[in-house]
Amino acid sequence: MRVGVIRFPGSNCDRDVHHVLELAGAEPEYVWWNQRNLDHLDAVVIPGGFSYGDYLRAGAIAAITPVMDAVRELVREEKPVLGICNGAQILAEVGLVPGVFTVNEHPKFNCQWTELRVKTTRTPFTGLFKKDEVIRMPVAHAEGRYYHDNISEVWENDQVVLQFHGENPNGSLDGITGVCDESGLVCAVMPHPERASEEILGSVDGFKFFRGILKFRG
Amino acid sequence: MVLTDSEMEFIRKELGRDPNPLEYGMLDVMFSEHCSYKSSRPVLGLFPTEGEDVIIGPGDDAGVVEITDELALVIGIESHNHPSAIEPYGGAGTGIGGILRDIISMGAMPVALLDSLRFGYLEDQKSRYLFEHVVRGISDYGNRVGVPTVAGEVEFDENFQLNPLVNVMCAGLVPKNDIKRGIAPRPGDVFLLMGGRTGRDGIHGVTFASEELTSSSELEDRPAVQVGDPFTKKMVMEASFEIMDEIEVSGVKDLGGGGLTCCISELVAKCDNGARVSLEAIPLREEGMTPYEIMLSESQERMIFVMAPDDVEAAMEICRKYELPAAVIGEVTDTGRMIVESEGEVIADLPAKLLADPPVVEREARKPQLPEGQVEVKHPPLKDTLLKLISSPNIASKRWVYRQYDHEVQIRTVVKPGDDAAVLRVDGTTGVALTVDCNSIHTKLDPYGGGAASVGEAIRNVVSMGAWPVCIVDCLNFGNPEKPEVFWQFRECVRGMADMAETFSTPVISGNVSFYNETEGVTVNPSPVVGVAGKLSLDSIKTLDFKDEGEEIVVIGETGPELGASEYLRTVHGIVDGKPPETDLKAEFEAAKAVKEIIDGSGNKVTAVHDCSAGGIAVAVAEMAIKSGIGARIDPMKIPGRFRNIHEALFSESNGRYIMTVRGSARDILGGLDVPWAVIGTTGGRTLEFGDVALDISELDDAYHGVIEAYMST
Numbered sequence: 001m002r003v004g005v006i007r008f009p010g011s012n013c014d015r016d017v018h019h020v021l022e023l024a025g026a027e028p029e030y031v032w033w034n035q036r037n038l039d040h041l042d043a044v045v046i047p048g049g050f051s052y053g054d055y056l057r058a059g060a061i062a063a064i065t066p067v068m069d070a071v072r073e074l075v076r077e078e079k080p081v082l083g084i085c086n087g088a089q090i091l092a093e094v095g096l097v098p099g100v101f102t103v104n105e106h107p108k109f110n111c112q113w114t115e116l117r118v119k120t121t122r123t124p125f126t127g128l129f130k131k132d133e134v135i136r137m138p139v140a141h142a143e144g145r146y147y148h149d150n151i152s153e154v155w156e157n158d159q160v161v162l163q164f165h166g167e168n169p170n171g172s173l174d175g176i177t178g179v180c181d182e183s184g185l186v187c188a189v190m191p192h193p194e195r196a197s198e199e200i201l202g203s204v205d206g207f208k209f210f211r212g213i214l215k216f217r218g
Numbered sequence: 219m220v221l222t223d224s225e226m227e228f229i230r231k232e233l234g235r236d237p238n239p240l241e242y243g244m245l246d247v248m249f250s251e252h253c254s255y256k257s258s259r260p261v262l263g264l265f266p267t268e269g270e271d272v273i274i275g276p277g278d279d280a281g282v283v284e285i286t287d288e289l290a291l292v293i294g295i296e297s298h299n300h301p302s303a304i305e306p307y308g309g310a311g312t313g314i315g316g317i318l319r320d321i322i323s324m325g326a327m328p329v330a331l332l333d334s335l336r337f338g339y340l341e342d343q344k345s346r347y348l349f350e351h352v353v354r355g356i357s358d359y360g361n362r363v364g365v366p367t368v369a370g371e372v373e374f375d376e377n378f379q380l381n382p383l384v385n386v387m388c389a390g391l392v393p394k395n396d397i398k399r400g401i402a403p404r405p406g407d408v409f410l411l412m413g414g415r416t417g418r419d420g421i422h423g424v425t426f427a428s429e430e431l432t433s434s435s436e437l438e439d440r441p442a443v444q445v446g447d448p449f450t451k452k453m454v455m456e457a458s459f460e461i462m463d464e465i466e467v468s469g470v471k472d473l474g475g476g477g478l479t480c481c482i483s484e485l486v487a488k489c490d491n492g493a494r495v496s497l498e499a500i501p502l503r504e505e506g507m508t509p510y511e512i513m514l515s516e517s518q519e520r521m522i523f524v525m526a527p528d529d530v531e532a533a534m535e536i537c538r539k540y541e542l543p544a545a546v547i548g549e550v551t552d553t554g555r556m557i558v559e560s561e562g563e564v565i566a567d568l569p570a571k572l573l574a575d576p577p578v579v580e581r582e583a584r585k586p587q588l589p590e591g592q593v594e595v596k597h598p599p600l601k602d603t604l605l606k607l608i609s610s611p612n613i614a615s616k617r618w619v620y621r622q623y624d625h626e627v628q629i630r631t632v633v634k635p636g637d638d639a640a641v642l643r644v645d646g647t648t649g650v651a652l653t654v655d656c657n658s659i660h661t662k663l664d665p666y667g668g669g670a671a672s673v674g675e676a677i678r679n680v681v682s683m684g685a686w687p688v689c690i691v692d693c694l695n696f697g698n699p700e701k702p703e704v705f706w707q708f709r710e711c712v713r714g715m716a717d718m719a720e721t722f723s724t725p726v727i728s729g730n731v732s733f734y735n736e737t738e739g740v741t742v743n744p745s746p747v748v749g750v751a752g753k754l755s756l757d758s759i760k761t762l763d764f765k766d767e768g769e770e771i772v773v774i775g776e777t778g779p780e781l782g783a784s785e786y787l788r789t790v791h792g793i794v795d796g797k798p799p800e801t802d803l804k805a806e807f808e809a810a811k812a813v814k815e816i817i818d819g820s821g822n823k824v825t826a827v828h829d830c831s832a833g834g835i836a837v838a839v840a841e842m843a844i845k846s847g848i849g850a851r852i853d854p855m856k857i858p859g860r861f862r863n864i865h866e867a868l869f870s871e872s873n874g875r876y877i878m879t880v881r882g883s884a885r886d887i888l889g890g891l892d893v894p895w896a897v898i899g900t901t902g903g904r905t906l907e908f909g910d911v912a913l914d915i916s917e918l919d920d921a922y923h924g925v926i927e928a929y930m931s932t
Contacts, residue, residue: 012364
């Protein structure tokens with residue numbers, strides 16, 4: 001299974017995601033921001049980092065790159081797309097998932113481990129969890145506070161993927177920190193599953209996100 | 219301007235003429251303390267620098283040691299004190315930028331940053347401002363370039379109020395066959411300058427770092443502070459690795475202090491070569507820059523690659539991919555002279571060696587008055603004392619700081635911030651423990667002992683994780699070396715550090731000296747910041763939190779009646795005085811060796827290990843309890859040593875001590891040891907008890923957490 005790992009200038013979790021995809025048994029390959037055709041790929045991950053230095057607003061410049069048009073095309077072909085951290089901000093910026101990730105309530109960068117509740121298992125990335133399962137993954141961001149004008153709609157459409165369990169470290173609305181599009185194939189999560197994919201790093205909960213991609217295609 | 223009359227005389231003799239204004243500027247920069255180490259070089263020779271694992275010792279951009287059969291660890295440390303005092307956000311950020319470039323120059327991927335910070339007390343508004351923005355500068359820069367900040371230390375004391383200390387250490391990894399050097403060995407090769415454009419920032423950065431600060435420095439010296447750009451740095455980093463992967467470069471060097479003048483003269487002087495530089499070729503950020511400004515600019519995010527002319531096009535292609543300006547700006551010659559040309563005319567012509575190797579300066583050293591005995595104080599009740607200590611910003615949790623740093627990126631961080639040292643995985647079985655530490659009070663009151671103890675303490679940090687030290691780096695922050703008392707402090711401190719390093723047979727492979735840390739008559743406490751890397755097996759990592767109830771708590775090493783120079787005296791009594799604890803080199807080594815042997819020999823029977831330092835045994839045990847939520851009952855009278863009362867037993871900062879918990883009988887596990895040790899208590903319950911004094915864990919937890927947060931608005 002070929003999974004693209006998109007690289008923007010300033011991406012910095014690209015190698016980490018590549019490494020974990022390999023562990024999961026996928027064939028990851030890097031995709032540079034100016035590529036216009038991703039037809040050969042079965043899925044795509046947009047990793048975290050500071051694309052274009054987060055200048056202007058996190059994800060704002062990455063959102064207007066050619067590769068994001070190619071990602072939209074993949075979505076039309078019903079292939080899974082996962083955005084992690086800065087990748088999640090980019091997916092929200094281009095409107096592939098509902099709502100926005102904005103400046104933390106405590107307006108500083110915050111790196112810590114969090115407990116999360118898996119709210120839907122219908123996405124390819126959360127299919128290996130049980131609904132409402134509590135898992136551990138770290139967050140690391142300055143702009144991760146989730147907000148949506150009509151939050152009940154997001155809940156009603158079963159688009160909430162992850163919710164903070166216990167402490168809500170960035171002030172997200174309803175503690176929401178992962179959402180998907182209506183189909184469930186496009187998923188945007190602020191916590192880092194690739195940082196919780198090996199026992200030695202403190203948790204393997206995140207590994208299911210990547211194994212889930214493979215499982216999805218059977 | 220720092221050239222002295224005797225230096226001018228030396229230069230005239232070497233040249234047979236007066237230098238022209240451009241040449242004067244270039245020499246002025248290279249003769250500065252910052253670039254030349256002219257005061258410190260003779261003293262730094264005391265450090266042991268060799269060892270079987272050492273691949274590159276001091277003298278290059280960073281030191282290199284073997285860490286596995288395939289990989290080498292590259293490590294360096296740098297100060298950015300003066301820039302951070304003037305412009306804390308930019309100063310701290312460019313400090314990181316500089317040390318990252320040093321690691322990249324060796325061909326290595328930076329994998330960890332550590333920072334050692336010193337500020338005035340947080341009650342003071344200016345100190346809060348500096349602290350807030352230095353941390354933000356590190357956070358914004360380190361996070362953006364994708365290098366985790368994994369550990370560090372912070373100290374607050376009045377003497378750092380106007381002259382904060384900002385030291386940054388960086389570690390990198392590189393396959394042993396891919397190590398690069400800062401050399402230009404082949405005449406005919408060209409210099410490819412890439413990365414940021416050259417602008418007017420940072421001119422005289424190094425000369426301003428080689429003078430004392432004054433109250434007007436904040437206004438006058440702002441142009442000497444460079445402007446950092448972490449986004450460009452990330453591009454420079456990625457492009458550099460691609461160039462080094464695809465092209466056989468003969469040398470690499472970053473542009474830091476002293477700009478092009480320093481970089482090129484050092485590259486060629488190392489190989490007895492010369493250089494010809496063409497000013498017109500240098501990509502500039504602004505128009506109308508003079509040759510003087512171009513040659514002295516310390517603009518950030520620039521690298522020079524030395525390569526054959528045939529390889530230039532391939533390198534330029536990579537720079538275009540990352541949208542980075544790049545240009546061939548000159549060539550390596552065999553003349554031994556550094557020649558700068560503009561519009562076909564030679565405008566500077568100096569021996570490269572005169573620039574790169576200025577003569578050393580003999581400084582006078584005079585011993586100042588130092589305390590000989592102990593300070594007698596009236597000890598307040600134990601419970602209040604302990605609560606006051608653990609709620610002092612110097613001891614309390616530094617979470618406010620490290621949560622602002624991405625300490626997880628690159629997925630190597632096995633032990634995260636908040637323990638004695640960070641542990642990073644190197645491959646599937648090997649880890650490296652990294653720490654940075656310093657005891658400035660001990661060093662002020664006994665420079666030799668404090669220097670030795672600072673090395674000892676940093677080594678204890680990595681040994682506590684289950685590692686054994688493989689190398690040391692140092693960042694020596696002192697006052698004005700032209701003052702004999704300061705120079706004596708410096709010399710004695712280095713002597714102490716060298717003796718401790720020698721005792722452990724651990725080489726000092728890289729370092730940095732920052733003199734002139736004086737502002738408006740206040741000299742900072744001498745601060746020998748020590749970084750240590752230790753090697754360990756990933757299956758024998760130890761952490762400091764208690765693991766279970768009913769485990770025996772062991773102290774290894776002796777406790778003396780040694781409250782002098784302690785955190786207890788500073789925090790509880792407001793006194794920075796008294797004779798610091800004895801430094802027994804052999805005892806420090808024997809204790810470390812014993813701990814390492816027990817960990818290796820007893821496997822998971824050793825459940826927690828913690829270094830015992832600032833705040834003594836009481837603080838160390840409290841930290842183990844707070845971090846785990848498990849209480850303990852301690853009998854202070856069982857602590858091995860010669861103290862006169864319970865405060866001396868619990869708060870003395872005697873060297874060479876560790877605290878450990880074990881599963882099963884301590885006698886069975888430690889019985890054969892040839893070092894002083896004793897069981898001092900047992901873990902369990904929800905209270906921490908010292909004799910008949912009991913504290914709830916929740917009470918300790920409340921005192922220890924939220925301290926710095928309460929001072930800072932956000």
